[in-house]
Amino acid sequence: MIVRPRPTAFGLLFILRGSIVPLILPRLLVVVAVSEAVVWGHHLAPGRLGDINPAPFTLLGLALSIFLGFRNNACYERWWEGRKQWGQLLGESRSLARDCVALLPDDAGLRRQCGHRVVAFAHALRCQLRGADDQVLRDWLSLPEWSWVARSRNKPDAIMLCQAAAFAALLGEGRLTDMRYRILSERMEAMTAIHTACERLRSTPTPFTYTLLLHRTAWLFCLLLPFGMVGSLGLATPVLTAILAYAFFGLDALGEELEEPFGESANALPLDAMARGIEIAVGQALGDEILPDALAPKNDVLL
Numbered sequence: 001m002i003v004r005p006r007p008t009a010f011g012l013l014f015i016l017r018g019s020i021v022p023l024i025l026p027r028l029l030v031v032v033a034v035s036e037a038v039v040w041g042h043h044l045a046p047g048r049l050g051d052i053n054p055a056p057f058t059l060l061g062l063a064l065s066i067f068l069g070f071r072n073n074a075c076y077e078r079w080w081e082g083r084k085q086w087g088q089l090l091g092e093s094r095s096l097a098r099d100c101v102a103l104l105p106d107d108a109g110l111r112r113q114c115g116h117r118v119v120a121f122a123h124a125l126r127c128q129l130r131g132a133d134d135q136v137l138r139d140w141l142s143l144p145e146w147s148w149v150a151r152s153r154n155k156p157d158a159i160m161l162c163q164a165a166a167f168a169a170l171l172g173e174g175r176l177t178d179m180r181y182r183i184l185s186e187r188m189e190a191m192t193a194i195h196t197a198c199e200r201l202r203s204t205p206t207p208f209t210y211t212l213l214l215h216r217t218a219w220l221f222c223l224l225l226p227f228g229m230v231g232s233l234g235l236a237t238p239v240l241t242a243i244l245a246y247a248f249f250g251l252d253a254l255g256e257e258l259e260e261p262f263g264e265s266a267n268a269l270p271l272d273a274m275a276r277g278i279e280i281a282v283g284q285a286l287g288d289e290i291l292p293d294a295l296a297p298k299n300d301v302l303l
Contacts, residue, residue: 001266021250024249027249039230064215065213068255071206083269090274092194093119093282094281097281103215104170113166115285117162118163124158125198130154168181206258210295222244
């Protein structure tokens with residue numbers, strides 16, 4: 001996620017870091033090259049390209065902008081839903097860590113182990129959503145638990161099974177009352193619901209046909225636009241075409257990034273930073289004196 005101080009109004013015109021320009025620059029160059037070729041052809045034979053009515057391009061551009069707006073709204077809704085789920089995960093992790101300290105028997109090792117499973121769950125979910133290396137879980141799980149979790153196809157769920165088994169064992173031993181077990185169980189159910197919601201977002205993208213239709217339409221509009229504008233704009237045709245191409249290709253590319261809220265693009269959610277936030281919250285609940293630092297943006301991007 002892009003995190004940077006807001007620049008001045010004049011500075012916004014020239015910022016490249018964090019903008020969509022580097023991603024769509026090849027497309028812009030192609031469109032500008034076609035526009036210049038059309039201008040050159042019109043200069044050689046002005047009668048052949050100057051009779052095209054620009055009205056259809058106006059209607060097509062209006063329809064395309066509306067369709068892109070609908071798609072970007074849908075993609076942003078996916079991004080915001082992912083952010084809400086991870087925000088809720090942070091809250092539930094704090095609550096479960098606090099309840100572990102307050103409700104479990106007075107055993108520092110037991111409480112710490114349960115708190116570390118909370119952190120391991122957050123990292124396991126992050127790695128699952130991003131397809132990242134999950135060796136970091138070894139730092140938060142005991143060796144027997146890691147050996148069992150490593151063989152699981154769904155590591156966040158396996159960690160919750162370990163947590164539930166630990167609470168059930170305490171209940172069976174009479175060291176945990178029914179009411180306290182119910183409170184802890186409700187916290188785990190809430191975290192499992194967040195896990196399921198994130199899996200749903202990751203496994204259900206926006207319809208590919210819709211994305212393909214808008215992508216092709218944007219290309220056709222930008223490539224055909226110079227033919228309709230060259231008669232009235234002349235040498236200024238590449239400039240107008242580049243501006244419109246920047247808007248349409250930029251919205252298209254931005255929608256692609258927002259469609260994957262758990263990816264590693266500059267506009268994706270900062271899962272690493274949020275998992276670190278859970279580490280800090282659990283450490284505070286356990287009374288750790290040394291806590292890790294919150295992740296800082298690198299090149300204005302928070303991962």
